[in-house]
Amino acid sequence: MLAVWLTSPAVSPARGQSESELHIFGFFQNAFMHQTGYTTKPPFQPESTRNSFSVQQQHNFFFRKDLHPNWWAFVNYEFLNSFNSARRWGSANLEEVWVRYRANARFNIKFGLSIPVFNNLNEIKNRTPLLPYIVRPLVYETSFSEFIAVEEFLPARAFLQTYGFVTVGATKLDYALFLGNGPNINSDPNHGQTGVDTTDSFFVGGRIGIRIGEWKAGLSATCSS
């Protein structure tokens, strides 16, 4: 039940209803971290130990509204690393803002900011209650973004994404295609509007996969120029 709730906000309005009420839900992960035995070779500094409590990554708020049996809107807002703007700790990120049209299992399309389907973990990397890890596999650990260029490894934002699967006997064939901005995003308010692509380039990508019984495999690719 938990997995269904978190991976696909699937509580649909009863047939005949055009809109449902606004659903607000989310999760958080509070952690205690102890680091010991920090050494460098050659020894630039003495061995050190440290502890810290933190609201480690997430605190995610989700807002969902079913606009129509085939349409729903979704917003995902994320706070990282004990976010506190006064102390300049952590960050607040708008992770997802999309409206989805679902024709059937074979065809779905999201318009707006979404997390691209890439490999197995990218879509669900911030669904911490679903994952056994506290610290996720390195490039999926968004709380490390302050010192690991996680966005070099993973596509973070798509603005148009279509996906679905086709059933062939006992096999399911998955596909996903997405489109987003090139990497030249303006981050300097002194040079105009921030958060927009300053070029005419795009980023494209996708995943094809196969599911047979208990096995799942896929190939993903992106290209941005």
Place this chain on the structure above:
Amino acid sequence: MEGGTIGDLQQLTRRRLGGDLSCATRDWSLEAELIDVSYDDDTPGISEDKRFYYGTLGYQATERLLLYGSYWVTTGHGVEQIVAQQVSSVQQRVEVPTMGVSYQLRESIMLKAQYAPVNIDLEVPSMGLAETIEFRHLSTAISVVF
């Protein structure tokens, strides 16, 4: 590249190639991924290419208790301005074997613990510089759905 300038990654064509494999039975689960990042950079001796892979084996000991072991590696090349007016190629490798447990206390509350010895190797071949950083990481957490 000696005497040159730091290339702007945003100006280069970047390609990512990924592969994933997973399997889940009643008691055991396996997940593995590979991500390869390459840039179209024609500068001799300079590369920004990176690679990441991981594998996790999980065992559902009881209905609520999951044990797992995982192994993560990132390797990467980059450029850094080590001394003024000069950039150098930097190679980095981060290796993390890790193990942990998660316990579903309630449907919406999960308790977790994780241990990881971390090893980071940094090298600047052109300058004969090398550094290894090691530390051990232990964490506990509560994850809540509301």
